[in-house]
Amino acid sequence: MTGKVYLIGAGPSRDLITQRGLDAIANADVIVHDRLIDKEILGRARDDAEMIDAGKKADKHKLKQHEIEEILVDRASKGKVVARVKGGDSFLFGRGGEEMLSLREAGVPYEVVPGVTTAISVPARFGVPVTHRNxxxxxxxxxxxxxxxxxxxxxxWRHIAHAGTIVVLMGVGNLPKIVEKILKVKDPETPVASFQDAYSKQERVVHGKLKNIIEVAEEQDLKPPAVTVIGEVVKLGEFWKA
Known part of the structure; x- marks a missing residue:
């Protein structure tokens, strides 16, 4: 008997995961989860569920991507219901697409459970809409x-830089290179904000302009995870006026 894999986007916090995602976790035999998944979300799992930590941090991976995919296929092939839980939305730079194709190739049934992406929800938490008609x-x-x-x-990057708003995920380590490329097109006065550890007690904003954001980030010791927004919408955040 073949089981099933749920590819679940858990959103940016325990309050923003969908009911469909919570139900899938509660009914799963196996939970394969990433590092930043809230403990309360994982606490919805059954007491007898197999918990597999597939967390990744920079270049430190507990499991390589192909090993994660092998686990999903293996457990489902044994008739297990598997919940693959990732932060945000797994189809937006979350490698959910790779896992889906691996399951499809192996003939394993799966369901995609979309999540609230950090690309929009994190800036919104700090009062920054990624688009605004004016x-x-x-x-x-x-x-x-x-x-x-x-x-x-x-x-x-030259093409990307023409967008009204640019949202960069997982970009703290490469921020100097990214800013250098965008400065070839955008005004150095363009506002920038990096939102670190959103939805946690440690959340904070590091902000400046393209011309000085690298220095500001270094001075304020910006660390991942962070979502960086570049564009005039940054000025709509209350922190900009403070």
């Missing part, structure tokens, strides 16, 4: 951490 009518969401095995970047 400020920005275009949005680019970009990963700041591409596959290190790529021979060259697949991101056309």
């Amino acid at each position: 400020v920005s009518s275009s949005l680019a969401i970009v990963t700041g951490h591409e596959d290190p095995n790529k021979e060259e970047s697949a991101i056309d």
Whole structure:
């Protein structure tokens, strides 16, 4: 008997996961979860559920991606119901697409449970709408951490820089390079904000302008995880006026 895998986006916090996601976790035989998943969400699992920590931090991975995919296929092939739980939305730079294709190739039934993406929810938490009809009518969401095995970047930063709002996920480590590329197109006075540890007690904002955000980030010791927003919409946040 073949089981089933639920590819669940858990959103940015325990309060923003969907009911469908919670139900899938509560009924699963196996939970394969990432590092930043709230303990209260994982606490919805059955007492007898197998818990597998697949957390990743920078270059420190408890399990390689192919090992995660092998676990999903293996457990489901044994008739287990598996909940693969990732923060935000697993299809937005969460490698959910890779896991889906692996399951499909193996003939394993699966269901995608979308999540609230941090690209929109985190800026919103700090009063920054990523679009505004009087400020920005275009949005680019970009990963700041591409596959290190790529021979060259697949991101056309010159093109991306023309967007009214740019949201960079997982970009703290490469922020100097990203800013350097965007400065070739955008005004140095363009506002920038990085939102660190959103939805936690440690959450904070580091903000400045393209011309000085690198220095500000270093002075204030910006650390991942953080979502960075570049564009005039940043000025709509209350922190900008403070």
